[in-house]
Structures are given as C-alpha cells and as structure tokens.
Amino acid sequence: MRYISTRGRAPELGFKDAMLTGLARDGGLYVPAEIPRLSPDEIAALAGQSYEEVAYRVMAPFTGDAFSEADLRGAIERAYAGFGHAARAPLVQLAPGHFLLELFHGPTLAFKDFAMQVIGQLFQLALAREGRRITIVGATSGDTGSAAIEAFRGLDNVDVFILFPHGRVSEVQRRQMTTPVEANVHALALQGDFDDCQARLKDMFNDHDFRDSVGLAGVNSINWARVLAQVVYYFTAAVSLGAPGRPVDFTVPTGNFGDIFAGYIARRMGLPIRRLVVATNQNDILHRCLSTGEYRTDGVKPSISPSMDIQVSSNFERALFEVLGRDGAAVTQLMDELRSAGGFSVPQGALEALREIFGSGRASEDETSATIAAQLAATGELLCPHSAVGVKVAQEHLAPPVPMITLATAHPAKFPDAVEAATGRRPGLPPRMADLFDRSERMRVVENDLAALQALIHEGRRA
Numbered sequence: 001m002r003y004i005s006t007r008g009r010a011p012e013l014g015f016k017d018a019m020l021t022g023l024a025r026d027g028g029l030y031v032p033a034e035i036p037r038l039s040p041d042e043i044a045a046l047a048g049q050s051y052e053e054v055a056y057r058v059m060a061p062f063t064g065d066a067f068s069e070a071d072l073r074g075a076i077e078r079a080y081a082g083f084g085h086a087a088r089a090p091l092v093q094l095a096p097g098h099f100l101l102e103l104f105h106g107p108t109l110a111f112k113d114f115a116m117q118v119i120g121q122l123f124q125l126a127l128a129r130e131g132r133r134i135t136i137v138g139a140t141s142g143d144t145g146s147a148a149i150e151a152f153r154g155l156d157n158v159d160v161f162i163l164f165p166h167g168r169v170s171e172v173q174r175r176q177m178t179t180p181v182e183a184n185v186h187a188l189a190l191q192g193d194f195d196d197c198q199a200r201l202k203d204m205f206n207d208h209d210f211r212d213s214v215g216l217a218g219v220n221s222i223n224w225a226r227v228l229a230q231v232v233y234y235f236t237a238a239v240s241l242g243a244p245g246r247p248v249d250f251t252v253p254t255g256n257f258g259d260i261f262a263g264y265i266a267r268r269m270g271l272p273i274r275r276l277v278v279a280t281n282q283n284d285i286l287h288r289c290l291s292t293g294e295y296r297t298d299g300v301k302p303s304i305s306p307s308m309d310i311q312v313s314s315n316f317e318r319a320l321f322e323v324l325g326r327d328g329a330a331v332t333q334l335m336d337e338l339r340s341a342g343g344f345s346v347p348q349g350a351l352e353a354l355r356e357i358f359g360s361g362r363a364s365e366d367e368t369s370a371t372i373a374a375q376l377a378a379t380g381e382l383l384c385p386h387s388a389v390g391v392k393v394a395q396e397h398l399a400p401p402v403p404m405i406t407l408a409t410a411h412p413a414k415f416p417d418a419v420e421a422a423t424g425r426r427p428g429l430p431p432r433m434a435d436l437f438d439r440s441e442r443m444r445v446v447e448n449d450l451a452a453l454q455a456l457i458h459e460g461r462r463a
C-alpha cells in the first residue's frame, strides 16, 4: 500500500513512513493511493467479532507489509486493554431510530484514545526497529493533547510538545496535559487560539531544516494512521445495526474533520453509509461551506464545546482532494488562497460531490445546553457539549427507516461547568482520575512566535 500527498508533490511512502512523517513535505496530507474495499460478505462476517478483531480486519489492508500480522494484532490488543468498557465503543439507543456511539471510555475520556493508543503502540514498534528518536509536536484544542501525552509519556526515544490555546481549554483538559510528571512531556500554553497552534505546527513541518534537525513527527489527524484507526468504530456500529444489509446515517461533532473523514473512508471501503452529517458549534465554517460553497474563516469564537473551536479544518483538504478528482494542483491552489486570502470558493462540481455525501448543521450555545438538559431528562444519558451538538444536529437529519448514529466524542466529566450549568448535575471523574485537581501542574505560557517555539523545542529535547 502506497501513500500519496494531497498536494501531489511529495514522495510516495509506505504506511510506516507515512505514519512517522506526519505532514507531507509539500505541505499536503497523506492518503492511500487506493482505498481498499471489503466485500458485503467480509462486512457481514464482522458481526459478533470483538472490537480488536474488527480493528485488525479494517486496518490490515492499509498497513500492507509495514507490520507483521502478529505485531499489528499485538498493538491493537495492547491499545484497547485499558479501556473502561468491554465493548470499547458501546452503542446506546436515545430514541426510535437514533443511537449514540459512546467513544469516551478510553484512558483520557475522548474519542482520540481510539487512534492515539494504537499509534502509540505502532510508533514504538517502528522506532525500536529503526533505532530512531523523534520529537512529537502536537496542536490541541483540548483532547488530542492529553491523548497523545497518555500514549507517549515516559518513552525514552520520544519527546512530546503539546501546544494548546491558553485559557481556552477546560480545566480538566488542561490538568490532563499539565500534571503528568514524565520528563519527556511538555505542555505549552500558546497565546492564541487553536488555529494559531495548528498553523505553527504546520510551519514547523514546512521548515525542512527544523523538521529534520529534531526528527519531527505529528500525531494530529494530519497523520493518516490517526484517521485509519478511527475508521474501525464506523464498522462496529453499522454492523451492529444490520450493515451490510441495512444502510445507516452518522452525525459527527466536527472541528478538524478527521473523525468524519474516517467515516468517509469507511463508506469508500464499502460500508453502506447513506449520509455523513457534519455537526458544528458556533464555529460553523464547515456548515457554511457546505451550504454556500464559500469556505471563509471569520475568527475562532470560544464556546462551551471548546474542542470544536476550529476554523481552519485540516482534514477538509483530504475531502477536497477526493472531490477534485485527486488533483493535487487544484488542492494546492485552494490551500494557497486560504493562506493568502482567508478563504476560497469550492468549485461547483466538487461542491455537488460533497453534498451527495455530507449533510451539515449547527448548534448554538443555547441549543447545546438545552440538548444536554433534554437528553438527561428523556434518556438519563449525560452528554458532553460536543456530543450534544451532534445530537441536536442529528435530530434535524433523522430519515427513518435509516437509523442515525451520533458519535459521543467525549465524557461529560471533561466539561463539568458546562454540563452543570445545563443540568444542575456536576459529572464526576472516574476513580482513577479522582486526584486530578490535587496534582501539581507544569506548563509554560508561550508567545505565538515560530522562532521562539522552535528554540524552546530544540532546548527542551533530551539528547
């Protein structure tokens, strides 16, 4: 299996190198040269299998010969062993025809653990084999950072630097990043928003001297392996509701477009997904774009679903690449316009192709709070604000008899203030995290300045 860049000017790589590389050297994102398909019989045969078995069968066609079957299976087994639910990603019913896929039973209580735990294992295998050290730099609006730290903390051959927007993540999210004691973990509170964090991260990748000198690696969803591991739960959920014999819809709380792009890949692999619905908070650039064809940034607005406070949605580039007929030059032109003018118009044919697959909707702050309260009253399910955005938008897109599955992307206890304000009930952390507020914090507040960040990373790495 070979991987190509969405900008068409970077070397083709195998799975392992694409994973260790992160962003392509032409600034694009790696995607598989071909998307493997599973036959209806192969999809039907996933019914009743463990989450780990489904993960192996879905991921193996993409990893090619990068890892032996035993290594890949071992990595998957270790990745999910610490999850707090036997099903890993349980499906609960909210209403007739509407289901919630709970993706928050991993170690850091958000869907990021599903991929981060696997790639943590795969990175360790690959680095040990090659005797390499790397520096991971990640940008987070709250959840990727803690998941990455959890997956890579304490490793001898990895240093981890996480950029998060200062004052714009929840206290639980911040403490998850600032309380680990391992010397290889560095939490950096950047004076700016998430888009600034992600822009500086991409600047570092595009500075090839810096990139090579520190052995830069990325574990944001710019990394194809992140997207791949997230494809798996679309299969487990759809199959449990009758796929391949029955189509399903998904609604996905969306920011960086990585999670919903994983659903798109599942669909291309043959899973009968009828619609994928993008659910945004008041940072609704994707909803506006799908509605009007205009992708225009207008500044990140802080919300009660902070992990989705994103305007420059990284993986939308992968979707554009597909609907532009895999034309790297056309993608490069749109991305250049985004950088120079803050936006672009999606060509009409590409917009129609997007709309055939993706629906969209937006939830205001009040609607998000009202949905948290209403779901608690109606079903007893306590939603985090991101999942509530999803449920609210999903309710507007129900199309019986096709079942709707909404992704619940984080545990409500990560956002106790917003949940308490909506319901009067303050969700508690699981016992293993009960002392989170007693642990001492370690973080540096940093300017939004590329050269200063690069110097800090150079100095902070262990020799």
Ligand SMILES: Cc1ncc(COP(=O)(O)O)c(C=O)c1O
Residues within 6 Å of the ligand: 110, 111, 142, 143, 144, 221, 253, 254, 255, 256, 257, 258, 259, 260, 307, 308, 386, 387, 409, 410
């Ligand atoms: C809790 C939560 N929900 C939803 C999202 C949006 O996911 P994506 O960025 O893959 O679109 C994020 C951040 O990625 C998140 O942390």
Ligand SMILES: N[C@@H](CCOP(=O)(O)O)C(=O)O
Residues within 6 Å of the ligand: 139, 140, 141, 142, 143, 144, 145, 219, 220, 221, 222, 255, 256, 258, 307, 308, 314
């Ligand atoms: N919401 C994310 C933003 C980064 O997303 P990623 O999927 O590209 O890592 C977060 O919580 O950090």
